[in-house]
Amino acid sequence: MTRVLWIEIRRSPLRWWLPVLVALDLAVLFGRGQWWIGIWPQASVAAQIPCFYFGPALAAAAAWSAGRSTRTGFTEQLSAGARARHWAEFAQLASTLVFGVLAYLAGIVVAAAVSASEAGPGFLWPGYLLLGLALVVLCAGIGHLVGRWSRSQFAGPVICGLGCLVALGWYGAPSQLGLFALNGHPATTVAWLPLAARVALAGSVAAVAVTAARPVLRRAGRSWRSWPRGSGRYAVLGSVLALAVSVAALPGSGRLLTTRSAPPNPVCTQTSPRFCLWPEDRKYVPGLTAMAGRLAELPPDLFRLPPTFYEQGLRRPDRQAIDFYPREGSLWEATQGIAIGILQASTPAYCKPATPEAGMRQSVAEGDLIVWLSARLTGAGQPSTDHGGPPGVDIPAIGRFIHEPEPAQLAWVREHLRTIRETPCA
Amino acid sequence: MPKDRLWAVRHHLRAHHVRALLTGLVLLTAVDVLFGSLDLVLPSGGPSGAVSVPFRQELPIAFAALSVGTLHSAMATWEEAAAVRPNRLALGYPAVAVALSLILTGAAEAVVTDAGQACAAVRALVIWTGLAAVSGRTLGWRLSWLLPLVTVFPLTYLAQAADGRDRWWDWTGQPATQLPCWGLAVLSAGLGLAAVLLTPWRTPRPLRRWR
Numbered sequence: 138m139t140r141v142l143w144i145e146i147r148r149s150p151l152r153w154w155l156p157v158l159v160a161l162d163l164a165v166l167f168g169r170g171q172w173w174i175g176i177w178p179q180a181s182v183a184a185q186i187p188c189f190y191f192g193p194a195l196a197a198a199a200a201w202s203a204g205r206s207t208r209t210g211f212t213e214q215l216s217a218g219a220r221a222r223h224w225a226e227f228a229q230l231a232s233t234l235v236f237g238v239l240a241y242l243a244g245i246v247v248a249a250a251v252s253a254s255e256a257g258p259g260f261l262w263p264g265y266l267l268l269g270l271a272l273v274v275l276c277a278g279i280g281h282l283v284g285r286w287s288r289s290q291f292a293g294p295v296i297c298g299l300g301c302l303v304a305l306g307w308y309g310a311p312s313q314l315g316l317f318a319l320n321g322h323p324a325t326t327v328a329w330l331p332l333a334a335r336v337a338l339a340g341s342v343a344a345v346a347v348t349a350a351r352p353v354l355r356r357a358g359r360s361w362r363s364w365p366r367g368s369g370r371y372a373v374l375g376s377v378l379a380l381a382v383s384v385a386a387l388p389g390s391g392r393l394l395t396t397r398s399a400p401p402n403p404v405c406t407q408t409s410p411r412f413c414l415w416p417e418d419r420k421y422v423p424g425l426t427a428m429a430g431r432l433a434e435l436p437p438d439l440f441r442l443p444p445t446f447y448e449q450g451l452r453r454p455d456r457q458a459i460d461f462y463p464r465e466g467s468l469w470e471a472t473q474g475i476a477i478g479i480l481q482a483s484t485p486a487y488c489k490p491a492t493p494e495a496g497m498r499q500s501v502a503e504g505d506l507i508v509w510l511s512a513r514l515t516g517a518g519q520p521s522t523d524h525g526g527p528p529g530v531d532i533p534a535i536g537r538f539i540h541e542p543e544p545a546q547l548a549w550v551r552e553h554l555r556t557i558r559e560t561p562c563a
Numbered sequence: 564m565p566k567d568r569l570w571a572v573r574h575h576l577r578a579h580h581v582r583a584l585l586t587g588l589v590l591l592t593a594v595d596v597l598f599g600s601l602d603l604v605l606p607s608g609g610p611s612g613a614v615s616v617p618f619r620q621e622l623p624i625a626f627a628a629l630s631v632g633t634l635h636s637a638m639a640t641w642e643e644a645a646a647v648r649p650n651r652l653a654l655g656y657p658a659v660a661v662a663l664s665l666i667l668t669g670a671a672e673a674v675v676t677d678a679g680q681a682c683a684a685v686r687a688l689v690i691w692t693g694l695a696a697v698s699g700r701t702l703g704w705r706l707s708w709l710l711p712l713v714t715v716f717p718l719t720y721l722a723q724a725a726d727g728r729d730r731w732w733d734w735t736g737q738p739a740t741q742l743p744c745w746g747l748a749v750l751s752a753g754l755g756l757a758a759v760l761l762t763p764w765r766t767p768r769p770l771r772r773w774r
Binding site: 169521 | 580583602603605607621628629705715
């Protein structure tokens with residue numbers, strides 16, 4: 138069996154495409170910026186994202202390889218072989234999968250190697266990596282099945298490749314079927330039961346692809362000519378049953394991503410006020426320490442500062458709005474949450490404004506102050522990679538304003554704080 | 564048309580999968596009209612991490628692969644030794660197939676969306692047809708879908724610059740008024756035409772040795 142497997146791997150049509158697959162993997166890894174490096178869950182998700190492209194690629198490749206016997210007119214000889222047909226099909230599907238998994242592993246190794254120096258203790262999270270593997274096996278199994286059953290050698294690979302891509306894009310997102318993950322914040326993790334359901338689905342689809350031949354109906358004589366003899370019969374029945382069970386179990390297994398419980402000792406900066414982070418996000422500690430230094434430059438009577446700022450997910454869910462979150466590694470995004478926390482501590486509690494104009498003035502003043510605080514905390518204006526912000530606020534102007542002399546800025550801030558505090562309540 | 568010429572055309576069409584071509588074109592047009600507005604969420608290297616792409620932007624790949632794939636035939640070795648008239652047919656038939664797919668795509672898009680998007684779809688189809696012809700000539704006409712499908716990766720993952728805008732070469736995202744993408748269309752059409760015309764008897768002698 139291993140000799141046949143080795144022959145299949147050596148003669149697979151994918152053998153010249155392995156460098157292309159590895160290049161694709163690396164392009165996906167490093168094409169989305171470097172912010173995931175040094176955070177283990179983000180690195181795991183970054184290593185898993187190439188599977189979104191490996192799935193359709195391997196589906197098309199498996200459809201093309203599986204159509205080999207139809208292309209060369211060899212189907213009758215294969216059915217008349219001494220060993221069961223499913224061993225030959227298994228060798229073929231395995232050879233296709235070997236190339237995909239090799240390219241995937243190369244990406245995993247690179248992601249781990251690049252992150253190991255910056256990240257703390259721990260390693261890549263296996264949940265995300267297994268999810269990627271399940272996706273690859275699922276798509277390759279579907280491709281093999283279509284390639285085996287389809288009469289047209291052209292339509293099979295095109296439909297598999299494009300169809301898998303479209304299906305994944307339409308229904309595979311984390312909020313829907315959950316076949317891939319796009320973000321690996323330390324507060325979320327892959328739940329094991331949904332992951333096991335997806336792995337089972339992938340395995341059963343591959344089993345059906347390997348054991349089930351195309352049903353051939355004949356008008357006269359026996360109706361199912363390609364029904365396998367002996368053990369093949371039970372193999373087909375078993376794999377179809379497994380597929381039915383895993384498809385039925387998939388919706389009931391729950392959402393793929395769950396929230397993680399907060400660690401007892403989050404990593405905090407040694408400043409006052411403190412910034413506390415998830416232990417996996419420890420690479421942001423120097424940036425936040427610098428931020429605390431810039432916060433200390435402001436006059437102490439200007440704002441009332443909370444003693445500690447927490448990253449999202451470390452506290453109870455009702456604190457989510459004001460906890461900070463460095464989305465995609467952007468510290469500007471984190472400062473938005475920090476600024477909201479400072480404003481909440483420095484201004485009276487929210488009450489419904491008496492008139493809509495007063496309410497508009499209050500929200501624009503708040504937006505201005507949030508953007509000003511973000512700019513002062515990061516030491517620069519909004520970076521070009523970030524977009525959006527509070528409505529009605531001229532963000533580039535504030536980015537230039539922070540370089541004005543200090544007394545002018547403080548007067549502007551005090552005037553805005555007065556506007557907010559003097560908003561008449563209904 | 565004299566009877567033997569009609570006979571030659573009919574048999575050429577049969578060898579070159581004309582029924583599959585027509586069925587495929589009708590099916591793809593129907594899919595474009597019915598499911599074209601389906602939003603696909605694809606990962607992206609841009610600032611937002613994911614990009615939402617309507618299905619109709621990637622559908623011309625199937626049209627291109629189908630129309631170029633008809634160049635494949637089981638009688639390929641016989642056709643290589645054919646005379647002038649079948650060779651004219653061998654070029655005219657894919658030209659008609661490509662023209663048909665261009666018309667159907669443009670019409671379907673113009674009906675369902677607007678004229679600007681129809682022009683952009685036709686431009687994308689021209690680029691992908693050229694790529695399909697290059698892919699078919701190098702890898703075999705049954706694999707003409709390979710290069711167009713590979714381009715989906717840079718068009719979705721690498722097309723967003725750091726500030727969120729589409730790059731100049733993203734022919735699916737740029738509107739019909741952008742000139743550089745039309746330059747790409749002309750280049751791709753030229754390459755595709757060269758790939759189809761570069762038959763063994765037209766290849767210069769040094770290149771023939773490499774083939």
